[in-house]
Amino acid sequence: MEITDLLTNDGYIIVNKKLIQLYGLEEAIIIGELSSEYNYYKQRGQITEDGLFYSTVENIEKNTSLSKHQQLKALKHLEEEGLIKVHIKGLPAKRYIEQQFGQILNNQLSKNWTTSCSKIEQLDVQKLNTNNNNINNNKYNTNKEYKENYIKERWQEQFEEFWKVYPKKQNKKKTEQWFKKYKPPENLFKTIINKVEKFKETKDWQKENGKYIPMATTWLNGERWNDEVEVKQDNIFLEIGKEESFFE
Numbered sequence: 059m060e061i062t063d064l065l066t067n068d069g070y071i072i073v074n075k076k077l078i079q080l081y082g083l084e085e086a087i088i089i090g091e092l093s094s095e096y097n098y099y100k101q102r103g104q105i106t107e108d109g110l111f112y113s114t115v116e117n118i119e120k121n122t123s124l125s126k127h128q129q130l131k132a133l134k135h136l137e138e139e140g141l142i143k144v145h146i147k148g149l150p151a152k153r154y155i156e157q158q159f160g161q162i163l164n165n166q167l168s169k170n171w172t173t174s175c176s177k178i179e180q181l182d183v184q185k186l187n188t189n190n191n192n193i194n195n196n197k198y199n200t201n202k203e204y205k206e207n208y209i210k211e212r213w214q215e216q217f218e219e220f221w222k223v224y225p226k227k228q229n230k231k232k233t234e235q236w237f238k239k240y241k242p243p244e245n246l247f248k249t250i251i252n253k254v255e256k257f258k259e260t261k262d263w264q265k266e267n268g269k270y271i272p273m274a275t276t277w278l279n280g281e282r283w284n285d286e287v288e289v290k291q292d293n294i295f296l297e298i299g300k301e302e303s304f305f306e
Contacts, residue, residue, distance in 0.1 A: 073087055074086060074090075077163075081135065081136065081141075082132070085132045085136055088122070088129065088133060089136070089141070091118055092113065092157055093157070094243075095117075096157050099112070109157075110154040111154065111155055111157075112152060112153070114153065115129055117249060120248055120249070121245045139162070140162055141158055141163070142156060142157055142158060142159075143158065144156075150286065212241070213237045213238055213241045213242075217234045217237035220233070220250065220254070221234075221274075223251060223254050223258075224254055224277075225263065226272070226273060228273055229273050233278070236279070254277075254283075257287055260288055
């Protein structure tokens, strides 16, 4: 199992005590969040050939509440420690992360850390595979039922929320199938909804009664939530959503 698998799980970020002692609280939080982002892109085959994945200041701030300044300070520290490398690529410039956790953390974290994380993982697996067991612990039953229902129903809730905000009401069935297939994690889903709201304010989506608004599935399959957006404000269109430079 890779170190990033031990540092992340759906719905929460693991912040390890030993990492806090070694690098600091904000650095430990960043390691957990970057592990989550790395696993998300890895599962979808979106890690670049040279091992990089896309990471934005905005997304990390949403998921961790760490400000841009706090992020920059923590990332700089982690880069100095050799845990990551930050790359600025493309036009417009975007920030990519090269994680090197496995090369260092496996040596620095003790056997107790690995054993502890393994126990946590085993408990999670046990909770998901006890449908036919007779369990008398009401608290455990409640947690188990909640987790199963959440996994089963969350993509449906996401689809309904997305369909309410997306302005072009066509291809509803295909859009629903997209959410059922991909089941986007919460951090990505929040980004999708926020970006749709921003696109709704653009001149292209507003002119000619929405004639130039793409089908929802076209927008989703094209990962248009990563696009830059120009939003009208006091008769002036301002570009937003463009990734800020990692360096101040």
